[in-house]
Amino acid sequence: MAVSSTRTGFHAGLHRWSILLACCTLLLVVAGALVTSRDAGLSVPDWPLSYGKFMPPMEGGILYEHGHRMVATTVGLLTIVSMIWLFRSDRRNWLRWLGVIALAAVILQGVLGGLTVLFLLPWWISTAHACLAQLFFSTTVAIALFTSGWWLRGPIYVEEIPKYPIRGLSLAAPFCVLAQLALGAAARHKAIGTIYHIAGSPIVTGVILWISLRILLHYAENVELRVASISLLAITFCQVFLGIAAFMSRVAYADAVQPMPLMVTFTVLHVATGALTMAASVALAILVRRNVPAPAREFAASRVTAVS
């Protein structure tokens, strides 16, 4: 018999809304990456209005900058509804507070976006804006995960193998990915050279390989962990090649003038896949912490998958 750790009902509408929020947030990350890649960040000098209006002429870089603001406003509204819905329909207090944190994050994100325009893109505000975008996307993915019927059916416990511990190790991936994303954002905003981001990539890839392979070699019987680690590996694989493509296209376009469609495409895909890598590493860490109890904890025997 499945054990429900949350003792709360499944709300299909809330779950679908959470998925919509996560998808729109990924679209927002893409819109933000387009703004930076097309050098359109300052095409609208004022904020919160655009050229003193709600709807300026959508020409040239204004299309990207104001378009980004419009998608961001939509995501903000979706987040407000999401938080209200969680408070009305879900009895898990920690999840309600996660909804509040998501709303606070999206508001802070909007303020950072406005400040970076008003202060002419100082690298530290722009980098903080880029990093918070990734954290916010991971939060929306986590909310979608927590509101799923599959999550509510309860964990599939698996005992941690002392020789191959995984609980602590699983937390390393999100932290390494976030640090790598920060280096990438700082390089994009010309605070540091790209070399720091390039140097970080084998380290992050190595950490992800280490965690994923450990799960696939020693915890593969657990379907949740298996799927999550294979997904993280696949996304990381794509991300490494997109990173190489983005770098090569930048080298090739060194003397070019905007627009540079190939460079923009690869860079935007690299940023979006970076967000997916972050979210996948967070999801894997959540699933490891849920399915692999701390050694001292007694777990329900009914859903134990014995691992020899």
Place this chain on the structure above:
Amino acid sequence: MAAPLLFLAACGSGTQPPNNAEVSLPEAHVDPATAGTIAGRVLFTGEAPVMPEIDMSSNPQCERQHHSPQKAQTVVVNSNKTLRNVFVWIKDGLPHAHWTPPAQSATLDQRGCVYEPHVLGIMTGQQLEILNDDPVNHNVHAESQVNPAWNESEPPRAEHKFKRFDSPEVMFPMTCSVHPWMRSYIGVSPHPFFAVTGDDGSYTLKGVPPGTYTVEAVHEKYGRKEGKLTLAPSGAAQLDFTYGS
């Protein structure tokens, strides 16, 4: 997030504070009887790079203003193998004094979604008049490091903008993010002895007091080159610079 940002702060570079010490300096005076001329050419050796055509299709109103595709002006090599758009100025050697800026404004025009001129010389304290002759919105972003940077919109048919730069700065980009191919450069000189090479690659600095000077040439892609010379009273000195691909 604080730790990575602190690390990044250590890697980043700061901006220089503005230098306003000029204000208290004595007024400069040049005796016309002894003033001379420094002239020269900026030569280019090697194969001239082919500049890419600018794709203005994202804004058809820009595209329609040109009969043929516009090329980037990053490197413009003249037919006589000289380099256009090089800012040449006396970097060092002039008496430490305050030079009065001219009363007339320097003009930067936005026409056909390109800047005219591509490289502009201006004196500290001189007015810069910025025009928008296009039927589209522009934003004008002065990416200065020494002078305060600014970014303002300039809609079509808007009143001209007037700006001033109070500290010497050679040179910084002026950009438009609405049309990201738009880029020009401004060199702010504390004195009137500067020039920008044109379609014959030459420059002339007139009315220079006699003395020993460091003259600097600055190009947006190929960077800085210096030369030293001594100008005799009422003399003429020649100094050429050579860039190469």
